[in-house]
Amino acid sequence: MTVSPDDARHLTVATLDELWNSGSPMVLPIRGEPACRLRLDPKNRLITLVTPYESPEPDVANLKNIGFCGVSDGEDEFAELTVRIEDSVHGAYALFATVVDGLQIDKMPLAAAVAAGLARHRHVLASRGPMSTEKEVGLLGELLFLEFLIHQIGAGPATAAWQGPLSEEHDFTFDSVHVEVKTTSSDRRRHVIHGLDQLVPLNGVPLSVLSIQLTRTTPQSGRTLSQVVAHILKTARGHRVAVETRLTSVGWQADDADLYPTFWTLRSQPRAYSVTGDFPAITPDLISPVVPNFPLLSDVSYTVDLTDLHYDSLPDPMREYVESKMGQQA
Structure with a gap:
């Protein structure tokens, strides 16, 4: 499957597989504003979206394979949204593509873009909850x-x-x-x-x-x-x-x-x-x-x-x- 073929901002499935299967960590900038980049960490089976921080923060506390944190780099603050890959990398990458499109194309706030991505790709992430x-x-x-x-x-x-x-x-x-x-x-x-x-x-x-x-x-x-x-x-x-x-x-x-x-x-x-x-x-x-x-x-x-x-x-x-x-x- 090729994601967003209109402007080639996103990877094809073949390219994604090649990069992921190489096993090497890498950073992939995604053209547009606000600035977004993906950190691929195949060895630890993690993909992280890095983009400028804004509040309110996305609500991902009840999701098992996803985490969010805010980080500082000098005077700049960044948001990091991380997904742990349990099976195929394709679903997680499609989730991030949807979130980035929400930020850069639809100009949605960060929390709203993440919520929209999760609603569309809920199958990627397992809900978590405590035992009774x-x-x-x-x-x-x-x-x-x-x-x-x-x-x-x-x-x-x-x-x-x-x-x-x-x-x-x-x-x-x-x-x-x-x-x-x-x-x-x-x-x-x-x-x-x-x-x-x-x-x-x-x-x-x-x-x-x-x-x-x-x-x-x-x-x-x-x-x-x-x-x-x-x-x-x-x-x-x-x-x-x-x-x-x-x-x-x-x-x-x-x-x-x-x-x-x-x-x-x-x-x-x-x-x-x-x-x-x-x-x-x-x-x-x-x-x-x-x-x-x-x-x-x-x-x-x-x-x-x-x-x-x-x-x-x-x-x-x-x-x-x-x-x-x-x-x-x-």
Whole structure:
């Protein structure tokens, strides 16, 4: 496809491919006013439009593969609009051609030209957004426990124990106990159980539910999900790749770190509840005898309120993480 054949201001597809496939960075001025130039960086798969800065700035905060910044060069200020190329370079180049035409031919303000280009070439860029608050809180609870374990038993054993992201039945597995982490931001320990098998002990290993309560707080007394992730990746050292793999599998994207501005802290000390005979768990063994055509059931979820249930301990080295059961009333 040849873009804007009327004045040859833009590259043909053949020329674009030749330049991009060369692998060499280059700057391509585009004739017209205001001055515009494209920086091609094939090695890092980036294309950047540089043009004089003007406000308001384009709104690209919710787009995954595009970024904007203002830069100063002496007394001059420039706007830099950058697209990261995930697939073909053609779509991104067509986007920039549309933006430049809006600036130079239609004399549109910068923000309007970018908005028009994005509207026309929306397929080039993926929208980004944070995971739901429920998922954010759930992941944060698992990471806080992982962080504790890294300091207690080391990054390797702690990471190996974190099995939930690998689609295993329970979040953390040890020889002495399996731990299912449940986290809430409410003032009661109300937790959603997903599926009839989530609270089924495996291979005779005891199972405990770790109940964590979080609350929103200030930067002085709490941390964001992104800050906790950064600290864990730092302390994981040689096991960082394994941690990153698990984070990706649960929906974490490093490029979206700025989308999690909420500061969280523990509302109370975590508690552990042994999944034994008096725990309010719905399992196949309990309900299959009384539910007609039980195998036809699927996607069963239910909520338990553990606030007033007697809690238990966890074995070492996890004992210090939970509230001692000695402190509860008989």
